Amino acid sequence: MAQVKISYGERSKEELIKIIEHLEQQLIIESGIKRQYMKHLEEVIQFRSIEDYRQTVQKNKETA
Structure with missing residues (x-):
């Protein structure tokens, strides 16, 4: 941005x-x-973390 x-x-x-x-x-x-x-960004990060966790749990269930 030019001042x-x-x-x-x-x-x-x-x-x-x-x-x-x-x-x-x-x-x-x-x-x-x-x-x-910032609120939206926090929600996106939280959602992404939950999705990553769900994928990890799903992979662990598949391999067990």
């Missing part, structure tokens, strides 16, 4: 406050997305 340097020195106090509020909103949204992704 663009922006000069904030010429901005008014109100503009800077709006920018900060916007960035805070973006951060909240991105944090929510991250939490959802």
Whole structure:
């Protein structure tokens, strides 16, 4: 992701406050997305672990 340097020195106090509020909103949204992704990833890992375990048990039953 390319970052663009922006000069904030010429901005008014109100503009800077709006920018900060916007960035805070973006951060909240991105944090929510991250939490959802992490929850999904944990579910996938758990499901995959259970499936691997089931396959191992099945192979052990077949060889016994």
